[in-house]
Amino acid sequence: MSLTRAYLLIFFILLLDQITKTYVKTNFILGEEVEIFNWCKILFVENEGMAWGTKIPGEYGKLFLTVFRIFAVGGIAYWLWDTVQQKSNSNYLIVAIALIFAGAFGNIVDSVFYGVIFDDSHSQLATIFTDQPYGTYFHGKVVDMFYFPIWHGFLPDWLPLWGGKEFTFFNAIFNIADIAISTGVGILIVFNKKAFKK
Template identity: 70%
Template sequence: MNLRRAYLLIFILLIVDQITKIYIKTNFIYGESGQIEITSWFKILLIENEGMAWGTQIPGEHGKLILTIFRLFAVTGIGYWLWDSVERRHSSDYLIVAISLIFAGALGNIIDSVFYGVIFDDSYNNLATFNAVNPYGTWFHGRVVDMLYFPFFETNLPSWVPFWGGSQFKFFNAIFNIADMAISTGVGILIVFNRKAFHHKPFGN
């Protein structure tokens, strides 16, 4: 797989990711009150993530800025890894596709973090507007838009279960976006097809 095809894959994923995020951001009110139930186990709703996966945040006044800058350095490193894998190492298509997915997902969420704070107003109790007069944040302080929710089943844990007995359990509880799916798929390819992913092609093939 050459760089042109890798870039095309990245471009398509970024377009799909950003179109879905902008649509959700401008057509949904924040939280479950504005959700659409596709099925009992698939719902679409708008939430915004200020931190990393699972809402993890870096504490402190400048935590969000530090996180965004870290993401920029990380995606730069992933981009170099992609270029190096194609141009110099003659790596397998499994590896190239996996890196491309991870790069596209990371870049998609970075766009939210860098730009969304200055182009959208708030989604709490009202529909957000694009290119807002009164944006909700500043540069590098945007919130990542998530919308895909798959609560496959929900139950109360038996009282005999240690620590969590009697509490409510929901699977799958995460809410995510297209960029997150791309990252997870890329990582999954590296794990499941590890030997094929890191098998180098003979030079000239």
């Protein structure tokens, strides 16, 4: 696969990611939910940290996380460029890296810019390019919306640790960028021998 095709894939994912996030941000109030099926919902949440809302504590935790993500994406960009230059490398590897790059970059856009281009989503629809932004540069919140609670109930009492407790499978809320990252990592795991054929 050429670098141009990899860039086109990245651009398509970034465009789709930002369109869906902007739509949800400007058409949903924070916490609003639309049920498509009982196991498939659109639920607007904002993530201040990493996966499952994990935060780095402290005043500069969010800034550190955003700066770290930028450096990581720079490394992934170099990895993609270097992989394409070595023409013996597999298309599996190139596609996987492009997906991971696109997903990581998509979430960085939220973290870097959303705090200054959107106003608050609590109890109101957010507006874009507002004169009353909810944050500052590098302190934006990542927009998540896809929620697939495939099963919800109480676990059997005989299970150690979790027995008798309420449980939801699958309880993650995610976005297009997260899907791209997970798919890229999945390709590297499932097609490991083809991706790293050398």
